[in-house]
Amino acid sequence: MIRxxxxxxxxxxxxxxxxxxxxxxxxxxxxxxxxxxxxxTERTASWIRDTGQADLWIMDTQTEFTEDRKPIQSNALQRxxxxxxxxxxxxxxxxxxxxxxxxxxxxxxxLVGIDDATLAGAPPVMLEGxxxxxxxxxxxxxxxxxxxDALRLTRxxxxxxxxxxxxxxxxxxxxxDAVVVGVAQRSVEFFWDAVIxxxxxxxVRMAPRERKLMTFVLxxxxxxxxxxxxxxRVAAATGLAAFTSQGFEDLSKGFILRKTGILxxxxxxxxxxxxxxxxxxxxxxHNFVVENQKSFAAMKAMGASNGYLLRLVSVQVGFxxxxxxxxxxxxxxxxxxxxxxxxxxxxxxxxxxxxxxxxILVCCLLAAAFSLRRVLKLDPAVVFKG
Amino acid sequence: xxxxxxxxxxxxxxxxxSGETIVQALRGVDLQIHAGQVTLLVGxxxxxxxxxxxxxxxxxxxxxGELRVFGENPESYTERQRTAWRAHNVGxxxxxxxxxxxxxxxxxxxxxxxxxxxxxxxxxxRARAVLAALELADRAGIKPGKxxxxxxxxxxxxxxxxxxxxxxxxxEPTSALDAENGHRVMExxxxxxxxxxxxxxxxxxxxxxxxxxxxxxxxxxGRIVExxxxxxxx
Ligand SMILES: Nc1ncnc2c1ncn2[C@@H]1O[C@H](COP(=O)(O)OP(=O)(O)OP(=O)(O)O)[C@@H](O)[C@H]1O
Ligand SMILES: [Mg+2]
Numbered sequence: 155m156i157r158x159x160x161x162x163x164x165x166x167x168x169x170x171x172x173x174x175x176x177x178x179x180x181x182x183x184x185x186x187x188x189x190x191x192x193x194x195t196e197r198t199a200s201w202i203r204d205t206g207q208a209d210l211w212i213m214d215t216q217t218e219f220t221e222d223r224k225p226i227q228s229n230a231l232q233r234x235x236x237x238x239x240x241x242x243x244x245x246x247x248x249x250x251x252x253x254x255x256x257x258x259x260x261x262x263x264x265l266v267g268i269d270d271a272t273l274a275g276a277p278p279v280m281l282e283g284x285x286x287x288x289x290x291x292x293x294x295x296x297x298x299x300x301x302x303d304a305l306r307l308t309r310x311x312x313x314x315x316x317x318x319x320x321x322x323x324x325x326x327x328x329x330x331d332a333v334v335v336g337v338a339q340r341s342v343e344f345f346w347d348a349v350i351x352x353x354x355x356x357x358v359r360m361a362p363r364e365r366k367l368m369t370f371v372l373x374x375x376x377x378x379x380x381x382x383x384x385x386x387r388v389a390a391a392t393g394l395a396a397f398t399s400q401g402f403e404d405l406s407k408g409f410i411l412r413k414t415g416i417l418x419x420x421x422x423x424x425x426x427x428x429x430x431x432x433x434x435x436x437x438x439x440h441n442f443v444v445e446n447q448k449s450f451a452a453m454k455a456m457g458a459s460n461g462y463l464l465r466l467v468s469v470q471v472g473f474x475x476x477x478x479x480x481x482x483x484x485x486x487x488x489x490x491x492x493x494x495x496x497x498x499x500x501x502x503x504x505x506x507x508x509x510x511x512x513x514i515l516v517c518c519l520l521a522a523a524f525s526l527r528r529v530l531k532l533d534p535a536v537v538f539k540g
Numbered sequence: 541x542x543x544x545x546x547x548x549x550x551x552x553x554x555x556x557x558s559g560e561t562i563v564q565a566l567r568g569v570d571l572q573i574h575a576g577q578v579t580l581l582v583g584x585x586x587x588x589x590x591x592x593x594x595x596x597x598x599x600x601x602x603x604x605g606e607l608r609v610f611g612e613n614p615e616s617y618t619e620r621q622r623t624a625w626r627a628h629n630v631g632x633x634x635x636x637x638x639x640x641x642x643x644x645x646x647x648x649x650x651x652x653x654x655x656x657x658x659x660x661x662x663x664x665x666r667a668r669a670v671l672a673a674l675e676l677a678d679r680a681g682i683k684p685g686k687x688x689x690x691x692x693x694x695x696x697x698x699x700x701x702x703x704x705x706x707x708x709x710x711x712e713p714t715s716a717l718d719a720e721n722g723h724r725v726m727e728x729x730x731x732x733x734x735x736x737x738x739x740x741x742x743x744x745x746x747x748x749x750x751x752x753x754x755x756x757x758x759x760x761x762g763r764i765v766e767x768x769x770x771x772x773x774x
Contacts, residue, residue, distance in 0.1 A: 157660050158647065165642020165683070452638035455599055456699075457627020457655045459620060535600050537634050538590045538711050 155462065159469035162446065169445065173438040174477045177514055180431025181482020182489075184424050185502065185510035189490055191420035192506055193499030198410045199403035200341040207274045208372035209381045211402040212243075212388055215395045219406040221264070221345055223249050225366035226394060233392045234371045239384035243373040244269035247357040253350065254326040255319065257309040263300075263348040265327065267357025275372055276338075277351060282321050283336025288353055293335040294325060300348035301337060325350070330360045342499070344410065428513050436521035439471060443525040447532065454534035463529050467522060475518045479511055486510075546707065546739035547573040547596055551605035553762075554591055565591040567762035568605065575706075576736045578729075578752060581743045583759035589743045592759070593709045596741065597630045598622045610706055627655050631700035633710040633729075637692055639684040645695050646671060646680035652703040670698045674728065690721040694728060701732055708733050710742045714749055726752045 163170055201220045202211070212234055214224035234243040247267030254260050268275035268288075276285045281298050288295060296305055301318040310316050319325075325332045332352065340349065352360070358367050371394075375384045381398045388396035397405060411417040443450070450463055458466075490500040552569040555562050565588045573579050573596075581589050594600035595607065598614040607615055610629065614622050631652070639648050646667045653663035671680050674694045684692055693713065700708055713729065714722035726749045733740040742753075750756060758766035 155654065158643070158651070158654060161644070161647055162640065162642045446640075446642075448636070448638050449640040449642075452632075452634065452640070453651065453655065454623070455597075455626065455632055455634075456652050457623055457625075457630075459623045462655065535594050537632070537636075537638055538594055538599075 155465060156469055159466045160473060162449070162466075163442075163470040163473060166442075166445070169438065169442055170474065173435070173442065173474045174481065176434030176438055177431060177475055177478025177517070178482040178485065180427050180434060180517060181479050181510050181514050182486050183427025183430060184513045185483060185486040185506050186490065187420050187423040187427065188506040188509050189486065189500050189502040190493070190498065191416070191424075192503055193494075193501040194344065194416060194420075195407050195411065196501055197342055197344040197499050198407050200343040202399050202403050202406070204278050204340050205275050205372065206278065206399075207276075207374065208244075208399065209375045210240075210373040210385050210388060210396055210398060212371035212373060212392065212394050212396045213369070215393075217395060219409040220402070221248075221250075222409075223369055225249075225364065226368050226371075227366050228368050230368060230392055230394060231371055234373055234388055237384065237388045237391045239376050239379040239387060241374045241376045242272070242274075243371050244272055244274045245354050245368050246275050246370040246372055247354050247361065247367060248369040249361060250347070251328050251361065253328075255305065255307055256324050256326075257307045257311050259306070259308050261304050261348060263304070263350050264345075265357055265360065266349055266351050267354035268351060269372075270353040270355050273353075277340050277349075279339040281337045281339050285336070285338075287335040288351065290335055292330075292332050292356075293352065294327070294332045295336040295338050295351040296334055297349050298337050298339045299342070304346075304348035305350075327360045328362060332360070342497070424509075424513075428517065431514060431517035432520050435471075435475075435517045436524050439518075439521045439525045440528075442470070443467070443528050447528075448537070450529050451532050451534050451537045454532060455537045460530050464526060467526055467529060471518045471522045475514050479514045482514075483507060483510060544575045544737075545572050546575040547571065547607075547609050547741075549596070549605060549607045552592070552595065552602050552607060553604040554588075554595060554600070554602050564762055566595075566602075569759075569762070569764055571757070571764060573739050573741060574755075575739050576734060577754040578734055578740045578742065580750065580753040580756045581741060581759060582745065582750075582756060583765075585745075587759045588762045589759055590711060593711065593741055593743055597632070597707060597709045598626050627652065628703070629706050631703065631705035631708045633693075633696045633700045633708070633713050635712040635715060637684075637696045639692060639695060639699070641683065641685050643683075644681050645676065645684055645687070648684060648695060649698045649702050652699060652705075656703060667698070667702055670702045671695075673732070674698050689717060690724065693717060693721070693725050697725070697729055697732070706738055708738060708740045710740075712744055712746070713742060714744065714746050719748055722746060722748060 214226050217224050231243060231245050234240060249265055250262055251265045253263050273285050287293055296319060305319040307319055308316050321334050323334045375381050385396040385398055487502055490502055494500045549569060549571050552566050554566040555564045557563055569592060583589055595602050602615060614625050617625060646664055649667035649671055650663035653666060654660060668680050671677055676694055679687060684695060714725055717725060730752050755769045757764050
């Protein structure tokens with residue numbers, strides 16, 4: 155039966171090709187868009203993942219996402235440290251602030267102040283200099299992507315042309331003098347403003363005067379303690395919001411998806427891929443069935459049961475679906491590789507593959523249900539008609 | 541004439557449609573068909589020939605009357621049982637052949653065996669044996685569309701016979717062929733189809749092939765109006 159099914163299917167090359175191409179196209183649409191969507195949403199939490207030393211993020215209860223600054227009182231740090239199950243806790247400053255580069259280029263950047271003593275909250279990779287260099291006078295660390303972008307010296311210094319900001323360059327941060335001592339590499343983020351790292355105490359000194367200055371408390375839970383439980387205890391003890399890294403990630407993602415309409419936009423494209431898939435598959439399968447109507451009728455006359463024909467067409471549809479899915483996924487993966495290299499967010503996770511497979515499966519089931527009715531209702535007596 | 545009775549029917553009726561547009565295709569057919577004989581069914585267009593063989597072969601249901609085919613009554617079966625019964629007992633040569641264009645010649649011929657549930661490999665081997673007997677061995681692997689009309693007709697005959705059915709029904713097997721090819725096809729059909737345990741029913745308009753018949757039944761307006769047994773001359 156399987157051999158018969160496949161030979162029938164493959165016997166008509168053009169039609170088979172059309173069916174597979176249609177399904178591959180639908181797969182491509184669904185999985186590529188879903189991958190870009192996944193990539194985008196993952197980037198909304200790059201910051202949290204880059205700051206991997208901490209288990210818990212403690213912040214104001216009204217904070218909605220990673221860039222949302224609702225400062226808390228500095229005594230929060232002591233209170234968090236007092237909660238059972240907290241191994242250590244450090245302060246973090248994170249706020250938008252005005253900077254002016256030496257050539258006069260003005261930018262809004264995110265100034266990040268990390269704990270002076272432990273340097274916990276540092277960027278994941280240093281390309282130039284060492285993180286400890288932050289302890290030098292007026293020291294700041296900048297990001298490798300930013301120095302070619304937002305922190306580029308666009309006007310050039312002393313008559314020289316534009317160039318990337320580098321170690322040794324000075325930056326004016328809110329009228330305070332700072333000097334670049336290192337270049338770090340962070341993951342690509344959803345947000346695009348440059349990030350400048352310094353120590354917590356220096357950040358607080360550079361920042362505009364405010365009653366409250368601390369943005370987050372980062373905490374590590376004791377070995378063996380359950381982060382979720384400790385987070386609940388911290389929240390209860392401080393009256394602040396306390397999230398595990400994953401919890402904060404979900405909060406940020408959810409907020410950004412809601413605010414930007416990203417979910418709806420990608421959802422529409424993914425649905426479109428699905429609809430195209432259904433239509434193409436239905437049309438092609440329908441053609442296939444109509445084309446083979448006489449053959450199916452003859453087979454019925456010769457003793458093929460409805461069950462047999464059902465299995466026959468199912469094998470044909472399943473085979474075409476697997477081929478289409480494979481080709482579509484392949485093209486999506488390869489094109490995604492290049493998209494990623496050109497800087498676009500693209501993450502083809504297993505979820506995406508499963509979504510694509512499920513999408514194509516449903517496409518084919520719908521399409522098959524539509525054309526199989528025709529096969530089942532076929533009257534074998536038509537074989538005697540001319 | 542002592543051949544066993546293969547098919548027997550009495551008062552067979554069948555109509556299509558209803559109300560004012562009703563068509564009485566069969567108006568009471570009484571008939572005995574013997575195994576080991578070539579029975580020709582002739583008559584003007586629309587007289588009910590196709591309807592009759594459709595019922596005899598278990599494809600179409602009758603409205604009234606009695607029917608026994610090899611002692612069985614396929615009318616009493618469920619649709620599923622009838623399908624299985626056809627798979628084991630009936631071979632067909634359709635007027636339009638209905639070879640599956642995307643399947644190879646040997647695969648087409650093997651179909652009735654595959655539909656009976658035989659393993660594909662064995663079905664193919666048998667199909668090739670039958671094709672060899674019909675001098676089509678070298679065509680086994682190609683698509684039917686690449687064959688001449690006469691060759692396609694022989695493939696259709698191979699397919700009708702591969703599973704050794706007890707009843708072989710052919711609807712206008714020669715109408716699309718010229719005189720010479722029609723003659724050859726009938727020769728073949730009679731030589732391989734006439735077996736003591738098999739009934740061969742051929743519907744035809746083609747007077748050129750009457751000489752192959754053991755018996756000719758003439759239909760008119762839904763009834764058998766003439767039954768002539770001939771002495772067959774090989
Ligand atoms: N499925 C059907 N629906 C309606 N009428 C039908 C159907 N099948 C056959 N008929 C009618 O029944 C009558 C007998 O048809 P049948 O096909 O048996 O004739 P036939 O002797 O085979 O004719 P031909 O030599 O043209 O093939 C015709 O009037 C035909 O129009
Ligand atoms: Mg007819």
